[in-house]
Amino acid sequence: MPRSGIRYGGDYNPEQWPEEVWADDVALMAEAGVDLVTVAVFAWSELQGGPGRELEGGWLDRVLDLLDQAGVRVDLATATASPPPWLAASHPEILPVTAAGVRLSPGGRQHYCPSSPVYREAAVDLVERMARRYGGHPALELWHIGNEFGCHVPACYCDVSAAAFRAWLQDRYGDIDELNRAWGTAFWSQRYRSFDEVLPPRIAPTFPNPAQRLDYRRFSNDELLACYQAEKAVLRELTPEVPVTTNLMGLFRPVDGWRWAAEMDVVSVDRYPDPADPNAHIGAALVADLTRSLAGPRPWYLMEQAPGAVNWRPINAAKSRGQYRRWSLQAVARGADAILQFQWRASAAGAEKFHSAMVPHAGTDTHLWREVVALGADLVRLAPVAGRPVPAEVAVLLDWESWWGLELDSHPSAEVRQVALLLELYTPLFEAGFVVDVAHPAADLSAYALVVIPALYSVGDGTAANIDGYVRRGGVAVVTYFSAVVDTADRIQLGGYPAPWREMLGLAVEEFAPMPAGTTDRLTGVLAAATSSARRWEERIQLRGAEALLSLASGPLEGGAAVTVHDHGLGAAYYMATSPDPATTAEVLAHAASRAGVSPAARVPSGVEVVQRGDHLFLINHAEDMRQVDIGEAEREDLLAGGRHSGVANLGPGEVLVLGAVEVPPGPDAPTPPR
Numbered sequence: 097m098p099r100s101g102i103r104y105g106g107d108y109n110p111e112q113w114p115e116e117v118w119a120d121d122v123a124l125m126a127e128a129g130v131d132l133v134t135v136a137v138f139a140w141s142e143l144q145g146g147p148g149r150e151l152e153g154g155w156l157d158r159v160l161d162l163l164d165q166a167g168v169r170v171d172l173a174t175a176t177a178s179p180p181p182w183l184a185a186s187h188p189e190i191l192p193v194t195a196a197g198v199r200l201s202p203g204g205r206q207h208y209c210p211s212s213p214v215y216r217e218a219a220v221d222l223v224e225r226m227a228r229r230y231g232g233h234p235a236l237e238l239w240h241i242g243n244e245f246g247c248h249v250p251a252c253y254c255d256v257s258a259a260a261f262r263a264w265l266q267d268r269y270g271d272i273d274e275l276n277r278a279w280g281t282a283f284w285s286q287r288y289r290s291f292d293e294v295l296p297p298r299i300a301p302t303f304p305n306p307a308q309r310l311d312y313r314r315f316s317n318d319e320l321l322a323c324y325q326a327e328k329a330v331l332r333e334l335t336p337e338v339p340v341t342t343n344l345m346g347l348f349r350p351v352d353g354w355r356w357a358a359e360m361d362v363v364s365v366d367r368y369p370d371p372a373d374p375n376a377h378i379g380a381a382l383v384a385d386l387t388r389s390l391a392g393p394r395p396w397y398l399m400e401q402a403p404g405a406v407n408w409r410p411i412n413a414a415k416s417r418g419q420y421r422r423w424s425l426q427a428v429a430r431g432a433d434a435i436l437q438f439q440w441r442a443s444a445a446g447a448e449k450f451h452s453a454m455v456p457h458a459g460t461d462t463h464l465w466r467e468v469v470a471l472g473a474d475l476v477r478l479a480p481v482a483g484r485p486v487p488a489e490v491a492v493l494l495d496w497e498s499w500w501g502l503e504l505d506s507h508p509s510a511e512v513r514q515v516a517l518l519l520e521l522y523t524p525l526f527e528a529g530f531v532v533d534v535a536h537p538a539a540d541l542s543a544y545a546l547v548v549i550p551a552l553y554s555v556g557d558g559t560a561a562n563i564d565g566y567v568r569r570g571g572v573a574v575v576t577y578f579s580a581v582v583d584t585a586d587r588i589q590l591g592g593y594p595a596p597w598r599e600m601l602g603l604a605v606e607e608f609a610p611m612p613a614g615t616t617d618r619l620t621g622v623l624a625a626a627t628s629s630a631r632r633w634e635e636r637i638q639l640r641g642a643e644a645l646l647s648l649a650s651g652p653l654e655g656g657a658a659v660t661v662h663d664h665g666l667g668a669a670y671y672m673a674t675s676p677d678p679a680t681t682a683e684v685l686a687h688a689a690s691r692a693g694v695s696p697a698a699r700v701p702s703g704v705e706v707v708q709r710g711d712h713l714f715l716i717n718h719a720e721d722m723r724q725v726d727i728g729e730a731e732r733e734d735l736l737a738g739g740r741h742s743g744v745a746n747l748g749p750g751e752v753l754v755l756g757a758v759e760v761p762p763g764p765d766a767p768t769p770p771r
């Protein structure tokens with residue numbers, strides 16, 4: 097059984113160190129309050145010397161025993177993420193090939209074709225040996241399958257993949273005419289007479305068929321997932337009682353988070369916001385909200401973050417004082433039950449030697465180590481929060497398959513990007529203090545008062561009806577441009593965009609008019625300020641019952657609608673035909689929130705993040721000066737600093753306050769507490 101409380105630790109790679117360092121490691125883990133470490137993620141070549149060979153696991157036995165004696169539990173990796181040199185040398189066909197036909201070499205990591213039967217067999221063999229040897233070890237708490245699937249090689253274009261793709265297509269379409277219809281191959285003389293003629297969308301003279309590319313993204317996600325599932329099947333058979341996870345990468349396009357999370361017992365994410373970006377905490381909050389939403393009622397873990405700088409940006413900023421603590425506690429506020437880092441001890445060699453770690457090169461008489469130890473103590477104080485839910489009345493919708501279609505080329509504008517648009521709408525909600533779930537468009541949305549839909553490019557009939565029904569039954573939806581434009585095969589839904597939602601929105605779009613980068617047009621109307629402007633995209637719209645809240649006041653479409661609202665059944669549907677400036681976007685969302693009757697857990701000044709988790713209120717000051725928040729008259733316990741607060745709470749620069757439940761004074765009928 098997992099322990100209670102918020103877990104703390106990181107990736108532990110003892111194979112990089114002489115054995116005498118290990119005792120120091122466990123002593124320091126105790127000092128920092130570390131109780132969970134991920135072991136053996138990249139240890140395949142240290143564990144196995146050739147195909148089908150016995151594990152050379154003596155060192156790992158000793159590591160696990162040592163951790164067990166120290167009371168540290170283990171998230172044990174299956175070690176399959178980076179094949180050893182002997183496998184690539186004896187089977188070069190496992191190496192992945194790019195869309196340009198270049199076969200990648202070993203020497204980095206993750207150099208395998210996900211469709212390779214040779215790779216899959218070798219991986220399954222290793223997992224079986226790991227499960228047999230360590231499945232009963234008392235330190236084992238969780239299996240960590242692979243690592244960041246798809247990170248470096250999201251798709252392979254080799255001949256083995258091509259054959260697997262044909263089989264996948266045959267399964268999906270049954271006969272070749274169905275494929276021809278779905279892919280629209282009457283265009284540019286692309287009609288196939290047999291599945292044997294079909295190839296992966298390798299580099300072609302010009303745009304490859306978009307539906308073929310979309311299907312290749314689906315196929316590649318499925319192939320990676322099949323690798324994960326093959327390992328999971330072994331673990332389920334040999335160690336059915338041990339939960340499994342793998343580390344997702346948040347808003348990472350190649351891997352469909354919904355499909356993957358459904359296969360895990362604990363949903364994990366790696367999160368690396370850039371300390372040099374003053375708004376990084378907002379994107380980080382979105383990733384936490386996404387992971388919580390993917391997990392649903394299951395726990396979610398922050399599987400990796402950097403205690404300081406990373407090594408893979410062109411310039412790798414260090415974290416400022418308190419930033420590690422704030423970003424960690426933000427994840428706890430938003431539902432995380434474990435805060436783990438990459439990695440425990442900073443490597444002395446290899447490509448990641450300049451990546452920060454919990455134990456830095458300079459040792460423990462350092463600012464970073466003191467922050468690491470202090471956070472461990474904070475997490476102990478936050479034990480009452482573990483396992484508690486984070487309620488949300490607002491959702492943003494995200495569908496990976498639609499995202500794959502949205503970002504294909506030969507579109508009206510290359511500037512319409514899923515994550516950027518998502519963040520533009522999430523940011524004002526975050527700043528107003530709303531906690532936001534991320535939901536799949538086909539999910540039951542009835543728990544939400546407000547649903548925001550950023551560029552949901554493709555919808556099937558069921559999804560379109562789901563959202564229409566949500567609004568009819570009283571929900572409020574905010575839909576942006578370039579939504580419901582195509583069906584799930586990337587075929588235009590005809591008759592005026594967005595065809596399935598014209599009635600819901602009370603309008604029809606005749607023409608898209610994307611704007612040159614950096615240009616704006618003026619906006620006017622009831623939600624406009626003097627500075628309100630339209631950016632990126634405009635449309636020629638016929639209003640059919642919708643009311644314009646903002647209209648274009650300059651540019652080629654001057655006088656046309658830009659943001660509208662329409663009553664539909666018991667609810668209302670807003671339409672944003674442009675990306676207004678941030679302040680105006682915030683006005684539109686505030687209007688929709690008020691129509692939906694939702695308000696945040698507390699009113700907070702700018703720079704302060706507010707989240708309610710269970711009975712606890714988290715207030716995080718991301719600003720560089722003092723902020724004040726009215727927390728109400730009832731006295732509340734301060735979980736981190738001790739003491740109590742009521743009335744106006746002062747939050748120093750970068751400070752975090754976690755307040756306990758509002759204590760209800762005992763009434764006349766209250767039972768006498770036992771003595």
Ligand code: GLA
Binds near residue numbers: 366407
């Ligand atoms: C990812 C990987 C780790 C490490 C870190 C570096 O999260 O899973 O192995 O490479 O990135 O930031």
